[in-house]
Every structure is written in structure tokens, then in C-alpha cells.
Amino acid sequence: MNHLANSTSPYLLQHANNPVEWYPWGPEALQKAKEENKLILVSIGYSACHWCHVMEHESFEDEKVAAVMNKYFVCIKVDREERPDVDQIYMSAVQLMSGRGGWPLNCICLPDQRPIYGGTYFRKNDWVSLLFNLADFYKNKPDEAGEYATRLTEGIKQYESVELVKEQSAYTKDDLELILNNWKKYFDKTEGGLGTAPKFPMPNNWQCLMHYAHLFGDENVAVAVKLTLHKMAFGGIYDHIGGGFARYSVDGRWHVPHFEKMLYDNAQLVSLYSEAYIWNPDPLYQKITDEIIGFTLRELTSPEFGFYSALDADSEGKEGKFYIFTKGEIEEILSNDADLFCIYYHITEDGNWEEEESNVLFRRESDEDLATKLGLPVEQMLDKIEASRQKVFQARGQRVRPGLDNKILASWNGLMLKGLCDAYRAFNKPEYLDIALKNAGFILNNLLNKKGRLSRIYAPKASPQPSPKEREHSDFSFKVLSFGEDLGEATPFAFLDDYANLVDAFIALYEVAFNEEWLNHAKMLVDTAIEHYYDAANGIFFYTADDDEQLIARKSEIMDGVTPASNSVMARNLKKLGLFFDEENYGEISAQLLRNIMPHLARYGSSYSNWIMLLLDEVTGTYEIAITGQNFEETRRGIEKNYIPNKIILGGKKGSLPLLQDKFGAVTQIFICKDKTCGLPALNIADALKQIKEF
Numbered sequence: 001m002n003h004l005a006n007s008t009s010p011y012l013l014q015h016a017n018n019p020v021e022w023y024p025w026g027p028e029a030l031q032k033a034k035e036e037n038k039l040i041l042v043s044i045g046y047s048a049c050h051w052c053h054v055m056e057h058e059s060f061e062d063e064k065v066a067a068v069m070n071k072y073f074v075c076i077k078v079d080r081e082e083r084p085d086v087d088q089i090y091m092s093a094v095q096l097m098s099g100r101g102g103w104p105l106n107c108i109c110l111p112d113q114r115p116i117y118g119g120t121y122f123r124k125n126d127w128v129s130l131l132f133n134l135a136d137f138y139k140n141k142p143d144e145a146g147e148y149a150t151r152l153t154e155g156i157k158q159y160e161s162v163e164l165v166k167e168q169s170a171y172t173k174d175d176l177e178l179i180l181n182n183w184k185k186y187f188d189k190t191e192g193g194l195g196t197a198p199k200f201p202m203p204n205n206w207q208c209l210m211h212y213a214h215l216f217g218d219e220n221v222a223v224a225v226k227l228t229l230h231k232m233a234f235g236g237i238y239d240h241i242g243g244g245f246a247r248y249s250v251d252g253r254w255h256v257p258h259f260e261k262m263l264y265d266n267a268q269l270v271s272l273y274s275e276a277y278i279w280n281p282d283p284l285y286q287k288i289t290d291e292i293i294g295f296t297l298r299e300l301t302s303p304e305f306g307f308y309s310a311l312d313a314d315s316e317g318k319e320g321k322f323y324i325f326t327k328g329e330i331e332e333i334l335s336n337d338a339d340l341f342c343i344y345y346h347i348t349e350d351g352n353w354e355e356e357e358s359n360v361l362f363r364r365e366s367d368e369d370l371a372t373k374l375g376l377p378v379e380q381m382l383d384k385i386e387a388s389r390q391k392v393f394q395a396r397g398q399r400v401r402p403g404l405d406n407k408i409l410a411s412w413n414g415l416m417l418k419g420l421c422d423a424y425r426a427f428n429k430p431e432y433l434d435i436a437l438k439n440a441g442f443i444l445n446n447l448l449n450k451k452g453r454l455s456r457i458y459a460p461k462a463s464p465q466p467s468p469k470e471r472e473h474s475d476f477s478f479k480v481l482s483f484g485e486d487l488g489e490a491t492p493f494a495f496l497d498d499y500a501n502l503v504d505a506f507i508a509l510y511e512v513a514f515n516e517e518w519l520n521h522a523k524m525l526v527d528t529a530i531e532h533y534y535d536a537a538n539g540i541f542f543y544t545a546d547d548d549e550q551l552i553a554r555k556s557e558i559m560d561g562v563t564p565a566s567n568s569v570m571a572r573n574l575k576k577l578g579l580f581f582d583e584e585n586y587g588e589i590s591a592q593l594l595r596n597i598m599p600h601l602a603r604y605g606s607s608y609s610n611w612i613m614l615l616l617d618e619v620t621g622t623y624e625i626a627i628t629g630q631n632f633e634e635t636r637r638g639i640e641k642n643y644i645p646n647k648i649i650l651g652g653k654k655g656s657l658p659l660l661q662d663k664f665g666a667v668t669q670i671f672i673c674k675d676k677t678c679g680l681p682a683l684n685i686a687d688a689l690k691q692i693k694e695f
Contacts, residue, residue, distance in 0.1 A: 003028070008457065009079035010405045011047040015056060019066035022077045025086055033074040033111040039138050040113065041073040041131075044080050044087050044105040047405040048247075048260035048310040050319050051121045052104045057317075058124045068128055072135035073108070080105070081309060081407060082457060084495060085544050088555050092159040093152055094118040108134050113552050114149035115156075157553045164539050165595040171618045173216065175601075179612060180212060180221065183605030188252065192228030194606055197252040201232055201245060203268035204564045208609035208616075210279055211645040215620050229276055233288050236353075236360035239323065240345060241393050242299075243291030245269055246313075247562075256353050256360055259320040259402075260313035263300055263412045264563050266292050267307075270419030274426040279643045289423050293432065296416065302408060305438035306446070306458060307416045309409055312402035322402050324358040325392075326351070333395045334388050340381070341388040344370065408458040410447045410494055413439060414501030415563070421508035425640050433512060440509055443502065444521070452528040454494035454502070496543050496557065499529040500569035507576055514632065514652035519580055526577055529570065530589070539592040541567050558597065559607045567593060568610035575614060576648050579624055582658040594618065620646050621674050623692055626659055627651035629668030638685045639670070644692065 003023045004016040015022055023029035025042075033040045043060075045052035059065045069075050080087035080103065090107040093115040094100075100120075107118035117134055138145050186194045193199045206225050213222035232238065235254025237246050244266050246257030270292050277285040300308045315322040327349050331338040345361040346352055352359045371378040420436035423429070446458045506522040509515075532545040535556075543557045543566060557566045571593040578587035594614055601608045601615065625647055627635045632651050639649065650657055654664060663671055669681035670688040674695050682688040 004077060008407075009047075009082050010403070010407065011045060011049075011052075011079040011081075012077050014047060014053075015060060015077050018056065018060045019063050019070075020060050020075050021066075021070045022075050025076050025078050025083055029074055029076050030113065036074070037111055038074045039072065039116075039134065040109040040111065041069060041075045042078060042086070042090055042105075042107045042109060042115075043075065044078040044090060044107075045103045046080050046310070047403065048262065048312045049103050050258065050260065050313040051102075053314055053317075055104050055121055055127075059122070059127050062124065065124060065128055068131050072131060074111075079407075081405075081409060084497070085548070085551060085555070088543060088557070089156055089551055089553055090115060090118060092156045092553075092555070094120070096152065096155045096159060110138075110145060110149050114153045116145050116149050116152065153552055156555075159555075160558045161556065162538075162540060162558060162596045162600070164537070165592075165598065168595040168598060171598075171615060173619060175598075176212065176216070176612070176615065176619060179602050179605045179615075180218070182602055183209075184220070184224075186606065187224045189224070189227070191253050192224070192231035193252075193254070195252075198248050198250050198258070199237075199252060199254060200248040200562055201237070201265060201269060202562065202606065202609075203265070203272040204560055205606050205609045207272055207275060208605075208613045210276060211613055211616050214279060214643060214645060215616060225276070226280060226282075229273065229282075229285065233273075233284055234363040236362040238288070239295070240361045240363070241323075241389060241396055243295035244299075245292070255362055257320070257323075258313060259323055261295075261311040263296070263307055263309050263409075264415055266296060266300075267412065267415035267419040268563070270296075270416070271422040274419070274422040275645075277426045278640065279645075286427060289427070293420070293423060293435075297435070299404070302406070302442075304446070305435065305442045306408035307413050307439065308404060309407045309412060310405040312405070315400050315402045320355075320360070322396070322399055324353075324355060324360055326357045326359065328357075330392065333391055337384060337388050340374070340384055341392070343374070344381075344385050410443065410454050410456050410458075410498035411501045411563075413443060413447075414498070414503075414505040417443070417505035418501070418508045421505070421512050424512050428637055436509060437513070440506070440518070448521075448525075452524045454498050454525070454528075456494040456498050493545065493548050495545075496529065496533050496541050496566035496570065497563070499525050499533070500566045500573060503529075503573045503577075504569055507573065507580075511649050512636075514636070514650065514655070516655055516657065519577070519657070522573070523577060523581060526570075526573060526586070534589070539589075539596050541570055541593075558600075560610045561607070564610035568597075568608075568614065572610065572614050572617075575617065575622070579622060579648055580650065580657055580659070590614070617646050621695075623647040623695070624659055624671075624673040624678075625649045625651075625688070626663055626671040626673065627668070628655075628660065628663050628671075629653070629665060631668040635668055635670060635685065639688065642685075642689060 001016050002018060002021050004012045007013055007024055012024060078086050091101045091105060093107055094105060097118055102120045104121055107115045109115045122130065188194065206228055209221050210225050212218060213225060231254050235249060237249045237254045237257045244261050247260050247262050247265055248258050250256050250258055270289055273285045273289045299311060302308060313319050325347065327342060327347050330342060330347055334341055345363065347359040351357040367378055367382060371381045417436055417439050420432050424432040447455050503522045503525050506518040510518040533541045535542055540556045543555050559565055560568055571590045574586040574590035577583060578590065597611050601611060605612060623644060623646060625639060628651050632653065650659060659673065669683060671681055672679045672688055672691040672695065679691045682691060
């Protein structure tokens with residue numbers, strides 16, 4: 001074994017038996033590089049990454065390739081989910097050099113960690129040739145290598161950075177229209193989503209566009225959102241048998257997925273489809289939400305109610321093998337019911353993708369249209385499909401399952417906790433709130449210390465296995481990887497996204513439970529983030545804390561991607577907490593963050609969608625809805641049936657928040673406030689909604 005055997009990361013443990021003399025990122029490897037004057041080879045990936053597995057098999061498991069790597073380099077393996085700070089720096093380097101990025105990410109650095117070359121996946125022969133060339137370059141031209149590293153490192157420091165903007169004129173609808181007019185150019189009006197291929201779900205994009213469509217009555221944007229939600233739910237990117245979305249589709253029709261399933265995607269998609277249901281109550285949205293949550297509870301939930309990170313793309317060494325079917329396999333499982341099932345999910349004898357005779361299940365027709373075409377009552381057809389789906393699900397459960405990455409990350413648990421709150425808000429299912437509260441309790445007990453500092457990672461000491469009863473039902477059975485003995489030790493650092501996403505989740509939990517404990521936890525985390533991450537001189541949060549390991553650059557996360565940027569999440573959190581606690585400093589920091597980013601928003605809305613939602617709130621204002629009195633919960637549920645994206649909601653039978661002072665009584669009352677002005681108390685929901693329209 002190399003130096004990864006005692007790692008807590010499933011990704012690093014996958015490489016523990018490679019002939020490459022891998023080290024984890026840390027003082028031992030970095031000091032070795034300096035002492036031996038060797039180049040550092042930093043290879044970054046994650047456990048569910050298909051092309052990471054391919055490069056491992058082709059190059060890192062090859063004795064001859066490993067010999068070259070070991071002779072000329074100090075080789076370091078990094079799990080990007082454990083150390084996104086390291087990934088952020090070297091991803092910036094590769095994007096500056098090549099204009100593109102991705103994983104596996106491979107970067108060659110000087111002994112002082114400054115990069116001189118990098119890329120993503122390399123074929124074996126290209127990889128070996130590159131290694132020889134770089135080793136020769138460093139040996140014969142060390143000064144030239146140093147000069148290039150200096151220029152590149154300066155570029156890394158400037159990459160995705162913003163300048164302090166001291167003043168900003170009032171935001172207007174015109175600002176938003178400029179942004180949206182540019183953004184609309186990228187809409188795929190046939191298949192939904194943005195651009196052509198590959199296609200990522202980008203939940204935050206569609207949430208932002210949904211807010212805009214509603215607040216400004218833009219029907220074209222509304223159509224684009226509805227089309228995308230529909231096409232994603234019908235596409236092969238969605239697991240029609242077991243629920244949950246894959247990370248992206250390789251084509252432009254959402255048909256063929258890159259099969260790994262990530263917690264962060266599914267968590268945000270729970271929020272998106274839940275909110276969309278309030279906006280446009282399509283039963284499909286509720287079905288998808290229920291099935292994603294069911295998948296998450298079945299396959300990504302620990303016994304302590306922490307949420308695991310991911311399921312692998314591969315099983316038995318083959319991408320997607322767990323999820324695909326031949327028509328013959330379906331006929332063997334379903335017998336006489338196979339024909340209808342195959343029509344419904346477009347399963348053919350020849351197969352519907354590149355793997356010979358194999359099929360990725362997807363839908364095209366609505367249930368009503370297909371039932372009419374087949375001459376069947378809709379309910380009868382759906383009953384048959386559901387019965388068949390359960391049989392296929394049971395049969396699929398007997399296959400070798402994809403590996404589970406059982407890291408429990410604070411940031412991604414925050415996303416899922418918020419998703420559960422959003423689902424409870426939309427569908428009023430008590431079990432969703434119950435799971436949310438259990439997860440929140442897990443976070444407080446395992447990821448937060450008494451000083452208000454978070455640990456990014458919690459990993460269980462033993463891999464959970466299904467009980468015999470659970471295994472008998474087979475829908476709970478899944479494969480887990482094997483780990484070391486020290487997994488109970490939480491990593492003693494966290495990043496800004498851990499704080500930002502948990503604050504967002506605790507705010508959401510307060511808004512559905514009206515327990516001020518959750519807002520107090522959110523406030524404590526925000527105060528900690530301001531103390532250790534905020535750069536007041538430049539009006540931006542760093543991604544790393546002031547007492548974390550100092551890398552070659554201290555970066556800020558600005559642009560929204562597959563998850564919102566930690567700065568944009570924190571800016572929206574501060575806006576809300578400033579209103580909840582009447583705390584001007586929070587509002588001022590939020591306003592400064594938006595001022596700094598504002599010059600960039602019009603260029604490419606997709607990369608700033610969470611910032612644009614903050615801008616929407618600035619332009620339209622935020623409604624503060626306080627509900628007090630005996631029937632506050634019933635009234636809260638009634639209010640939530642109405643789509644009001646630019647609001648915060650608070651209340652209960654008691655409370656200490658400034659906006660609740662002198663508002664409690666025996667009678668249930670609804671107070672509508674905006675811009676530090678409150679209307680007269682409304683005694684019913686209709687009157688409250690009328691006030692909102694008139695404000």
C-alpha cells in the first residue's frame with residue numbers, strides 16, 4: 001500500500017493499492033518535495049467520477065507508468081470534496097492554461113506548490129510523454145519554470161476576483177431586463193435547459209428564472225422553466241426506476257446520463273421541484289420530489305440521519321451497468337407486461353444508446369397522449385406501469401450496486417436540509433419535517449463545536465449495512481466501500497460554503513417550524529463567518545478561514561455553478577437575517593457584496609443566478625410576513641399555498657424577534673411588512689394577500 005491507506009476519503013482509499021506512491025495532501029508530501037527538489041504531481045478527483053476511474057485503470061494501476069511518476073514526482077491525491085480549497089486553486093490554473101476544466105484534474109507544480117502545467121484526463125501514452133517532458137524541463141530550465149509559475153500564480157490570485165465598489169445607483173427593472181435579454185439567447189426552446197450538450201440541471205438557474213417570470217409576468221421565461229422541468233423529469237438523466245437525478249446528460253436531450261448521482265444535485269432539485277409546485281401545481285413536480293426524497297432516504301442516509309455524498313457512475317467496472325437494460329432482460333422480468341413497459345420507457349431490441357442492445361429508460365409522451373394512442377384508460381395504464389416498475393426495481397436490486405461515497409459533508413447536508421424544508425413547505429408532509437429535524441440535530445451534534453466553528457466532514461467509523469429485514473425488502477440494500485478505523489474523527493476545518501449552506505438551511509427550518517433556536521444557530525454561524533472569512537477591506541468573503549492552512553493563494557468563490565457560490569448564498573442569508581434580527585450590519589455587508597458583483601451580472605446570467613435572485617429582491621422588495629396567535633401553523637400553511645418568492649415568514653405563539661414585538665394575542669393575526677412599514681393586522685389569508693398586492 002502507498003500512503004493513502006489511513007485516509008478517511010473513499011476516493012483516496014480507491015487509490016490505496018496503486019503502485020503510484022501516492023500521498024494525501026499534507027505536510028509530509030509537501031516537505032518531501034522541497035527536501036528532494038522534486039516536482040509535485042497533484043491529481044484531484046472524487047469517488048463517483050467515471051473518468052477518474054478510467055485514468056486510474058489505464059495509468060495509475062500500471063507499474064511502468066507508476067515507476068515514472070514515482071521517480072520524478074512527489075505524487076499527491078486529493079479528494080475535491082474534502083479539499084475544495086486545493087481543487088479551487090489548481091482548477092483555476094488549468095482553466096487559465098486551457099480554457100476548460102473538469103475531473104480528473106492533474107496539475108504539475110514546483111516544490112513550493114506553484115503550478116507550471118495542468119489538464120484533465122490524459123491517455124496513458126500522452127501522460128507518460130508529458131511527465132518525461134516536464135521532468136526534463138524542470139531539470140534543464142528551472143529558472144524558466146519558476147518565471148512561468150510566478151506569472152501563473154499571479155493569474156490564479158486574480159482569477160474570479162472582484163473590485164470594491166463603494167457606490168451604486170438604485171437598482172431597477174431595467175438592470176434585470178438587460179441581464180435576462182442576454183440570458184434568453186442561451187435557452188433551448190425545444191429540449192429545455194441551456195445550450196446544446198452536455199446539459200447540467202443547474203437548479204439555481206431555473207429557480208432564479210422562475211422568480212423572475214413570476215415577479216415580472218414574463219411568459220416566455222415561464223415557458224422555458226416549465227419546459228426544462230418537464231424534459232429533465234422525462235429524460236434518461238432521471239432514474240425512472242429508483243428515483244434521483246444523475247449529474248448531467250452527455251447529449252442535448254437529457255437522454256444519456258453521466259450516471260453518478262450526487263447529493264448536491266438531488267438536494268437542490270428537491271428545492272426546485274417543490275417551489276415549482278407552489279408556482280405551478282403540476283402533479284409531476286410532486287411525484288419527482290417524492291421519488292428523489294425516497295431515493296435519498298433509501299440510499300444516501302446514514303443511521304444517524306446524516307446524508308452521504310454520492311453513488312458511483314460505475315459498477316462492475318462499467319459505466320451505468322446498474323441502470324441499463326436490454327429488452328430481453330425486461331421481458332424476462334415482466335413477461336406479458338413487458339410490451340407496455342417498453343413502449344412507455346422507449347426500450348428497444350437494438351438499444352437506444354451506444355451500448356449494444358442496452359437501453360437508458362426515458363419518456364417522451366404525456367400519460368394522457370400515450371393512453372389515448374394505446375386505447376387504454378389512463379389510470380389502468382399507470383397502474384400497470386407502476387406494478388411493472390416495482391418488479392424491475394426489485395430485479396435491479398439484485399445487481400452489483402454502484403459504490404457509495406459515505407462522506408457526510410456539512411455543505412451538502414445543508415442543501416438537503418433546505419430541500420426537505422422546501423418540500424414540507426410545498427406538500428405539508430410531516431415526515432419531511434421530521435427528517436429535516438433529525439438531520440439538523442445530527443449537524444448540531446456532530447459538525448458544530450461550542451465556539452460556533454464547523455467541521456466540514458463527518459464520517460462514520462463503520463460502513464452501515466442493511467439489516468436482514470431491510471435486505472428482505474431489497475429496496476434498502478446497497479453496496480458500501482470498506483474504510484479504515486479512524487473515520488469518526490471529523491476534519492478540523494470548514495469552508496465558506498459549509499457555513500453559507502447551513503445558515504440557509506437553518507433559516508428555512510425556522511420558516512417552517514417557527515422555532516427561533518434555528519435562527520439563533522444561523523446567526524451564530526454568520527457571525528463566525530464574518531469573523532474568520534470576511535475581508536472588510538474588499539467587501540468579499542474568502543473561501544478559507546483566516547486560521548486555515550495557507551495555500552499559494554487565498555481565493556473567493558464568486559460565480560454560481562452547479563451549486564450557488566458561497567458568497568452569493570451568504571449575501572442572501574445576510575439580507576434575510578438582517579430583516580429577521582433588524583441587524584443593519586448584516587444588510588450592509590449583503591449590499592456591499594451585491595455592489596461588487598453587479599458589474600458582472602449582465603455578461604452571463606447563468607453564472608450569477610443566485611446573485612440575480614438577490615437583485616430581484618432589491619428591485620421588488622422583500623415582504624416580511626408575521627403570523628401570530630393560536631392557529632399560526634394552519635395559517636402559515638395557507639399562506640404558503642400562494643407563491644410569494646420575495647418573502648420571509650415568521651411567527652408562532654411566542655417569539656423574541658424584533659418584528660414580533662407587541663404582535664401576540666389570542667386571535668390569529670397576519671402582519672404584512674415591507675421597507676420597515678407594516679400594514680394593519682389581517683385576520684384572514686385573503687385580506688393578507690390583498691395587502692401584499694397593494695404594498
